[in-house]
Amino acid sequence: MTGLALTRRRFGQAIALTIAFSMAPRVGAAEAAKLPGSLEGNRMLDAWLRVNPDGTVTLFTGKVELGQGILTALRQIAADELDVAPSRIRIVSGDTAQTPDEGFTAGSQSIEHGGIAVRYACAEARGILVKLAAAKLHGAPDELTVEDGTIAARDGKSLTYWALSAEAQLRREATASVMPKPPERLRYVGKSAPRLDIPAKVTGRASFVQDIRLPGMLFGRVLRPPTYGAELVSFDDARVRRAVGVVAVVRDGRFLGVVAGREEQAIAARDELARAATWRDETALPASADIYSYLKSLPAEDHVISDKGGDTPPPAALSSHAATYTRPYTAHASIGPSCAVAQFKDGLLTVWTHTQGVFPLRRDLAKALDMDVAKIRCIHVQGSGCYGHNGADDVALDAALLARGSGGRPVKVQWMRDDEFGWEPNGPAMIVELRASLGAGGAILDWTHDVWTNTHSTRPQQDGCNLLASWHLAQPKAPGKPAIIPQPAGGGDRNAIPLYDLPRQRVTHHFIRQMPIRVSALRALGAYANIFAIESFMDELAKAARVDPVEFRMRHLNDERAIAAIKAAATYAGWQPGVPGGTGKGRGFAFAKYKNLSAYLAVVVDVEIERRSGQARVTKAMAAIDAGQVINPDGLINQTEGGIIQAASWTLKEQVRFDAERITSRDWSGYPIITFPEVPDIKVTVLDRPGERPLGAGEAAQGPTAAAIGNAIAHATGTRFRDLPLTADRIKRVFG
Amino acid sequence: MADAIELSINGKMHRLRVSPDTPLLYVLRNDLELNGAKFGCGLAQCGACTVLVEGDAVRSCSYPVAAAQGRPIITIEGLGSVDRPHPVQRAFIAEQAAQCGYCINGMVMAATALLQRNPNPDHAAIRQALAGNLCRCGTHARILRAVARAALEMAP
Numbered sequence: 011m012t013g014l015a016l017t018r019r020r021f022g023q024a025i026a027l028t029i030a031f032s033m034a035p036r037v038g039a040a041e042a043a044k045l046p047g048s049l050e051g052n053r054m055l056d057a058w059l060r061v062n063p064d065g066t067v068t069l070f071t072g073k074v075e076l077g078q079g080i081l082t083a084l085r086q087i088a089a090d091e092l093d094v095a096p097s098r099i100r101i102v103s104g105d106t107a108q109t110p111d112e113g114f115t116a117g118s119q120s121i122e123h124g125g126i127a128v129r130y131a132c133a134e135a136r137g138i139l140v141k142l143a144a145a146k147l148h149g150a151p152d153e154l155t156v157e158d159g160t161i162a163a164r165d166g167k168s169l170t171y172w173a174l175s176a177e178a179q180l181r182r183e184a185t186a187s188v189m190p191k192p193p194e195r196l197r198y199v200g201k202s203a204p205r206l207d208i209p210a211k212v213t214g215r216a217s218f219v220q221d222i223r224l225p226g227m228l229f230g231r232v233l234r235p236p237t238y239g240a241e242l243v244s245f246d247d248a249r250v251r252r253a254v255g256v257v258a259v260v261r262d263g264r265f266l267g268v269v270a271g272r273e274e275q276a277i278a279a280r281d282e283l284a285r286a287a288t289w290r291d292e293t294a295l296p297a298s299a300d301i302y303s304y305l306k307s308l309p310a311e312d313h314v315i316s317d318k319g320g321d322t323p324p325p326a327a328l329s330s331h332a333a334t335y336t337r338p339y340t341a342h343a344s345i346g347p348s349c350a351v352a353q354f355k356d357g358l359l360t361v362w363t364h365t366q367g368v369f370p371l372r373r374d375l376a377k378a379l380d381m382d383v384a385k386i387r388c389i390h391v392q393g394s395g396c397y398g399h400n401g402a403d404d405v406a407l408d409a410a411l412l413a414r415g416s417g418g419r420p421v422k423v424q425w426m427r428d429d430e431f432g433w434e435p436n437g438p439a440m441i442v443e444l445r446a447s448l449g450a451g452g453a454i455l456d457w458t459h460d461v462w463t464n465t466h467s468t469r470p471q472q473d474g475c476n477l478l479a480s481w482h483l484a485q486p487k488a489p490g491k492p493a494i495i496p497q498p499a500g501g502g503d504r505n506a507i508p509l510y511d512l513p514r515q516r517v518t519h520h521f522i523r524q525m526p527i528r529v530s531a532l533r534a535l536g537a538y539a540n541i542f543a544i545e546s547f548m549d550e551l552a553k554a555a556r557v558d559p560v561e562f563r564m565r566h567l568n569d570e571r572a573i574a575a576i577k578a579a580a581t582y583a584g585w586q587p588g589v590p591g592g593t594g595k596g597r598g599f600a601f602a603k604y605k606n607l608s609a610y611l612a613v614v615v616d617v618e619i620e621r622r623s624g625q626a627r628v629t630k631a632m633a634a635i636d637a638g639q640v641i642n643p644d645g646l647i648n649q650t651e652g653g654i655i656q657a658a659s660w661t662l663k664e665q666v667r668f669d670a671e672r673i674t675s676r677d678w679s680g681y682p683i684i685t686f687p688e689v690p691d692i693k694v695t696v697l698d699r700p701g702e703r704p705l706g707a708g709e710a711a712q713g714p715t716a717a718a719i720g721n722a723i724a725h726a727t728g729t730r731f732r733d734l735p736l737t738a739d740r741i742k743r744v745f746g
Numbered sequence: 747m748a749d750a751i752e753l754s755i756n757g758k759m760h761r762l763r764v765s766p767d768t769p770l771l772y773v774l775r776n777d778l779e780l781n782g783a784k785f786g787c788g789l790a791q792c793g794a795c796t797v798l799v800e801g802d803a804v805r806s807c808s809y810p811v812a813a814a815q816g817r818p819i820i821t822i823e824g825l826g827s828v829d830r831p832h833p834v835q836r837a838f839i840a841e842q843a844a845q846c847g848y849c850i851n852g853m854v855m856a857a858t859a860l861l862q863r864n865p866n867p868d869h870a871a872i873r874q875a876l877a878g879n880l881c882r883c884g885t886h887a888r889i890l891r892a893v894a895r896a897a898l899e900m901a902p
Contacts, residue, residue, distance in 0.1 A: 077846025077883055211847030212838045212854055214782025214823040221781040274772045345786050345794055345882045346848040395846030395883045427787040644842055652845050655884030678791040686876040689886040
């Protein structure tokens, strides 16, 4: 793994490195050709890699490790294109002082955008080194071979990258003119590589931002208002200052924090903060039971994102069908609460953070603290898995605010469990209404999809400031305007356009700006509920048409890779048409192509319903995935297994609870997630396509898994459940 | 501040001047600079902070140091290292049984406690032994395989 900048000495070295390195501006950008992936926005080769005289290569990436194995995969890609052993490659990731700006590590785009940039940059660097060697060895570049950084001529003479490193000029704009290797010449890509970070994590080596210890470091905790809108009426800070170990009490508007010499003292002092503060709130949250009708009653902007065949009169249908599906607010619910370390020194702020985007975070920190961005450095260090926009960015500002009040000493802040559940931006609630008509032979003649939801990203963005504490300051910042993530990726409307070939379809995204519950990006965004709805409805239509649901899907598809994935999963699971239902045991199928432009995934799940309780248990899940060229097959399988299990948890159990005042899911008893006795046995088969470009795969499983579970429960019980989560209570009401 | 607390951790005695009600977790992490046990909930609900006290898996976030006096404590660092991993750690590496890895300390420690009292657990026993340990990445299937592998490797 990349080293943690744990000591002042090593931190100092890192600063020195950056002075010698330029994040050069785009030269002649107007005429420059568009470069692949993240190279486009970070065009200098030396922004991506450096060849060192000591026999190593340093790779710089703006993408960060979130537990998805990206750094291991990028190292495989770089090793192949450079022809060096992976062990020679050191990776620096997500550091505003050292790495390219690749925005956020999100949306299953790291291989598609970051991986391709690394691939082209390394191929070009290899070309430069080989050309340089050719001049010295008096051979033609294409007659030279490279083995682990040693360039050899036919006559046996050789030079190493390391000897050429001083002369090799990588401070130049990338051209992407050196083609990366074809699949048959790849040695590392396509073979399972063990994750770089796992040995340290299972032996307790420092791996996480939570593990950072700096000399003189203090511990901070924050106290949020009891509700989103509560105003601080009075605050007796003397009482908190008397608590054991307290070094500083910070109040700015309704932001409250405490800093202490020991962590448990900071936690105890946080309880004192709560006792010392009086709040008033006159706002109310909408009634939880009516949340979907409340959301639909709010003003919405309607965006028709697909409209096909509407100019001809509708054909005569044999039957018409309509169904409404809902998805509740869902928490990221990271196991480790969000954490950051911040230090002010000589007018510079350094923040160690598990953010998904060090550059966007830096921009928002500068706004919140009224500082120049050039005076802030954000360094990514791994945290607990985030699954989207959780409290990672917010806690970075908390740490900075507490460090600002602590006289130059570094401060580590970790949220408490109730901070995380009470204040993280949740995955947005959604309502999906589908209508279709069927004609002869079960053909879908007409299809409409309407989805109502909030924005699916309130991450740090260009306008406004999206860090929680900034809204609570005496001079509060305004949050950025909620924005639509445009198609084809989409946000709340992600995967709302069916991949099926339908002659007439109309898909409308009803975008609701007002957000009664704080929301943002949760893994798969709207794809989770849109696919749950579409793939449930496909089963409902198949049943009406008396066609096997797998066959029904294939009849409406022309995409050959989609059909191949569906067939693969059906074969893998031994899918049998016509198995009678209603027995308490069921099998369900579902499919999607994530975002309609990333990985294809089809899955079969088996469920058993316990009649006494109504509890559905997923016993087996069998999936087939086509992610194009696979970089690290075991990494892909790990992500897919994880996606299936996480989606099973969302689908069967999860719902953020709230009352008129506040979020009431505040710990794991109030927000249960799937446990070991409940997880299915999982098998994943990979359709490797080395000749195709790699497709983002980290979020491919969520939607199909939800729908396959819904379909299996419908098969097991004979009843269709359309409101998530599919809990024992709901099932027991009709099946027991 | 009270009298010094004496703790036996990974075979070494430590004398610490901390309040006796201090949860063991903070002493391990902040005084002894042991990273393995993690703060997850502070409520003994998730298991990320699990350590062994006299061979039992306990939640160090809710276990006062006073109660730990005179009882040998083993943390994940005391099991083995990257160069010399314990069979359970080796099995987790072999099965690539982690994604983010934040919960994995608890999984390794709960599995170690299980295998000490039941060297031949069946699949149901492994699931049950880990029932109180939460994983959010969905690495459960691999963790179960890792524990089963460790049981095989450690079988006499």
